[in-house]
Amino acid sequence: MTSQIRLEDVHLHYLSSAFKDRSLKSFLARRLALNSVPEVRDVHALKGITLDIAAGERVGLLGANGAGKTTFLRMIAGLYPISGGRRIVTGNIRSLLELSLGFEPDATGRQNILYRGLLLGMNPKFMRSIEEEVAAFADLGEFIDYPLKTYSAGMQVRLAFAVSTAVGADLLLLDEVIGAGDASFMAKAKRRMAEMISSAKILLLASHDPGALRSLCNRGLVFRGGSIAFDGPIEAAVASYQAMGKASR
């Protein structure tokens, strides 16, 4: 199966009912103040996005905070439902978003390696076969047999990174280049990342680092206010994004 991403006029709305204040107190306040409280509407986070990404492309996502990069990645990953248009994504997806979340605090590091592997769709037999390798990569020493709740934030990210990158995928979705742990781990993580990126058929990387984008990507999408303001070669995309920043300043 060839991997590809095809989007036709995709829209996405965040439901206002999810973040509106629904308490009895605010209901009464609205009634009594006769609607002087500003109305909260659905957020139109992605507006009419149409594009094709074929196997072999390395796509960098640029844009200011809140421009829609992360929402775009989550939509591609199938986590967010679209409110209009068509979304066709083929190939298995590995997304490294919110990496440090999703551990069982009472279970040991080793057990959590297993659980996270299963979360990512692997089977127990396979996970046991790579357990040692993952533990070695995370390099947590004896802590690997301690409950997760004894871990520091950095150790959790190391473990999560080690499991999540142990197996490659067709579509790799990254939000910022991962900054996990100390210098020696970073060097190892970068090498692992590079391997994963080179084996992935499609890479989508959201980042604010022009250097990383230039070295890893060949195509760039610039987001502005939920739409794509520029789509083209990465060099031109970086230039366009920087020009956009200067113009608004």
Place this chain on the structure above:
Amino acid sequence: MDDAVEYARGIWSTRYFWAHLAISDLRSRWRGSVMGLLWSILQPLGMTLLVAVVLGKIFNQPIYSYAPYILSGILVWEFVTSTLIGGSLAFVQADAYIRQCRHPLAIYTLRTALTNLLVLMLASLGLVLWVLVAFPGNLGLCWLALLTLYPVVGLAGWAGATVLAYIGVRFRDIPHALGLVLQTLWFVSPIYFDASVFRSSGLVALVDYNPIYHVVQLARAPLLEGMWPTPANYIYALGLVLVLATAACVAGWRSERKVIFYL
């Protein structure tokens, strides 16, 4: 229809994940305790003794036969409350998983139901042993009916938990309100009180039309009366499963994709 098959396939293909999480929940329940899983048997037994002594005096029931009746009620009711209350929080607690991977949401309530079902099975051992010693005459082929209790309560609990999880993710009041609702249900059902107490007080409907009564009968009829459960017991029990399962499917069909916005 294709969607439903696809959904069921999604639950099956993630079986290792939810099964391991359920077992992990059991482990963490007993972690750090000396008696460990024995507590699942001992705790309802202790509660039973207490209730049997007090209620036995109040209602003038022979404690010897009344106690196993109460124990069977406690076991099933414990399953119901912990599955429903746990279920109403299932999506909220699984938010980190839901934000990272797109798996069928029903697996998170399945985890809750499965954990509690395993506890119920374990705790049933205490009841079975008690009855074997106290009323060996009840032993017969009809005891096989006890095995039908588990799929019935498991499915009903899973479906009920799923419905509540969908409501609970939007309205965080649910766990609080649920406590009240469950207490009411407990009060009007023959769980601790003998069904005959209800009947003799003219509250026949609270027994005959109460699915909770019929579900508990799946354990009580064979163990305590040495008889097969009646067809009516099964009709009400399966009817309950059907109603709850339908509600769960409707809730999922309407709201599954939106849940992530509410986390």
